[in-house]
Amino acid sequence: MPIVIDSDFKQMLAGFGLTTAEVLYRMPDHPSLLQTFHWQFEDLSPDYPRLKRFLDHWEREIEAMIHSVRIMHHRLIAPREVRLVRDGGLLQ
Incomplete structure (x- = not known):
């Protein structure tokens, strides 16, 4: 029987993590008012391809x-600290 690996788990191993973007923007009809848009999604650091696509869409389609x-x-799976212990003492 073949082993099936969840695609979300594969993404986590590849470095995808929980990303929150805070976009500060101004509307043309109220240029002195700074507004906020928050968006949370999974993306790949440090290139952030999903965020870049979103911001490209914003620049093309939204007046703000x-x-x-x-x-x-924050990566969903990250390396953990490993300590080797022998006879109750920490190995250096």
């Missing part, structure tokens, strides 16, 4: 002018 974008990212 982006002021800045802040990105927070």
